Amino acid sequence: METKDVIITVDGKHLDRIEQVADDLRKSGFIVKDVHKIIGIITGKVTTTMRPKIANIDGIVTVEEKQNAKVPPPDSEIQ
Amino acid sequence: MNPLIGDVNKNVYTGRYIVTFRQDAIQDGMRLLNNLTGVKNIPTTSDFIEGNWNIDQVKSAKGAVYEKLGVAVIEADEQQMMQLQMANEDEKTSIIAYEPELMMHAIEDLNPIELNNGNDANIPLSYIKGCRDEIDSLYQRLVSGDLNISTTDQQVMEVYEDTSMETWGLQATNVNNSQYSGRGIRVAVLDTGFDFSHPDFRGRRIESQSFVSGETVQDVHGHGTHCIGTACGARSNTGQRYGVAYESEIYVGKVLGNSGNGDDMGVLAGIEWALSNNCHIISMSLGPAVPICTTTIAYEQVGQRALQQGGLIIAAAGNTANRGRGNFSCVGRPANSKSIMAVAALNNRLQAASFSPRSGNNEGGEIDIAAPGVRIFSSWTLPNRYKIIDGTSMATPHVSGIAALFAEAYQARGYQLWQLLSSNARRLSLPNLDVGAGIVQAP
Known part of the structure; x- marks a missing residue:
């Protein structure tokens, strides 16, 4: 089944309970990669079918797809 | 009187x-x-x-x-x-x-358009205001050099050059006259890592962490070493100064691999790590290769939470414009979050660099400040040791280093630091869409 890397923003009220939010996500089939307590972000993988379900978990502001970041090759004049 | x-x-x-x-x-x-x-x-x-x-x-x-x-x-x-x-x-x-x-008054239009009695054509006021705005815009573009029409009324052009003493970027930002060095201030640079064997950084306190699986922090690309050189470096082997906050504490977060590639996962992990280490400034010369103008809720929240904790995130606007062809592109993510300071690049005549994008229409997609970003000399991985390159990536560490100087000088953090950078920037005769508050200036 197709999975996507996503970034989950946790709301301010749930910052001190972010581990609980992560547990709730795991129970819904979400594969947690990192739980960032300070910035209130949980990253991980989710299947396309499960995605609408996790968006409704208490404490979650939004689920956004991961983007890549990059810099040009070393020999490029514009970096 | x-x-x-x-x-x-x-x-x-x-x-x-x-x-x-x-x-x-x-x-x-x-x-x-x-x-x-x-x-x-x-x-x-x-x-x-x-x-x-x-x-x-x-x-x-x-x-x-x-x-x-x-x-x-x-x-x-x-x-x-x-x-x-x-x-x-x-x-x-x-x-x-x-x-x-x-006495204070509500601010009004100081140049109200007064229609005389000869307005027989019954032209709507909004139309005339639109015309005025267009002429203002044309004037700005002429002055900024976007339109290639010679005028005899142009201001005398400022030009900066590298000298044996310091790079042009440090001169244009007044870093060379600053008494501050960033001492006691923690600057995190999230990039391709750092070349730990570089002789210019001997004796410096450097903390580091790799967020790229299977790769050490050691920089193989060069980009990270260049950015750290501008933000936190000192002098070259010939004595030329190229770094801003030369006594700051360097935090190297490797979030881009040796190929120059990375993703949001690594960048976010790097920000979390920097904040958990109480870094005051987080410098990010990175973004997607293609312009992505849409903002993300995640980065907006992250920027706000960083500010609340006394950390200021400064990011490159991207190199996606091609001004010569009339393509102004947009400020890319993550710089296009309101709570993250977006940096544009200037050349040594203090004109917007051809690749430096313009503020977009989306909220947060504004250029906040500008800094030197064309022909920037800084450290590079050995054996090259130094390299001169262009990019909003090179402008960003100028702002980050100068933020460290303000943090040291005023003990300012987070929003206060942002305010100090903006209010002390030198205004330029360019559209603020291109340069925000102007060129960053050291305290």
Whole structure:
């Protein structure tokens, strides 16, 4: 089944309970990669079918797809 | 004419005076005021419960002391103010300034368009305002060089060049005249890592962490070493200074692999790591290769949470424009979050670099500030040791290093630091869409 890397923003009220939010996500089939307590972000993988379900978990502001970041090759004049 | 003792124009001045105290001498200053002017029993802001100002009491007491601001507003006549001025000239202590209080008005259009009676064509005002805006815009583009039309009225062009003493970027940002070095300030650079064998950084305190699986922090690409050189470096082997905050503590977060590629997962992990290490400034010269103008809720929240914790995230606007072809692109993510400072690149004539994007229409998609980003000399991985390159990636560490100088100079953090960078930036004769507050200036 197709999975996507996503970034989950946790709301301010749930910052001190972010581990609980992560547990709730795991129970819904979400594969947690990192739980960032300070910035209130949980990253991980989710299947396309499960995605609408996790968006409704208490404490979650939004689920956004991961983007890549990059810099040009070393020999490029514009970096 | 001294406005303190001149005619008080009732349409301009209120008749009261604003007295600014030295921050650590408010009590002394108030005593001086009492003794000389006879103005007594002035309520201070601490007399009132927060948000519960009693303006009648302030008026009947003929003034108020704003303790947190170190300012008092008092009602006094010119005679009293003159005595105060003379007394303070002797002591030169507790009072920094006294100025007449001004009347305040809602700001209106200072150049209203007045239609004369000859408006037979019945042209709507909105149309005429639109025309005016277009002419203003044309004028701006002419002045900024976006339109290649020669004018005899152009300002004398400023040009900076690298010298044996320092790079042009440090001159244009006044870093070379700053007494600050970023001492005690933690600067995190999230990039391709750092070349730990670089001789220019011997003896520096460097903390590091890799967020790229299977790769150490050691920089193989060069980009990270270049950015760290500008933000936190010092001098080259020939003695030329190229780095800004040369006594700052360097935090290297490797979030881009040796190929130059990475993703949000690594970037977010790097920000979390930097904040958990109490970094004051987080410099990110990265973004997607193609312009992604849409903002993300995640980065907006992250930027806000960083600011609340005393961390300022500064990010490159991207190199996606091609101004020569009329393509101004947009500020890319993550710089296009309101809570993240977006940096544009300038060349050594203080013109927007051809690749430097313009503010977009989306909220947060604004250029906030500009810095040198064309032909920037800085450290590179060995054996090259140094390299001259272009990019908003190179402009960003100028701002980050200068943020460290402000953090040291004013003990400012988070939002305060942002404010200091913006308010001290030097305004340029360019659209703010391109350069935000102007070119960053060191304290």
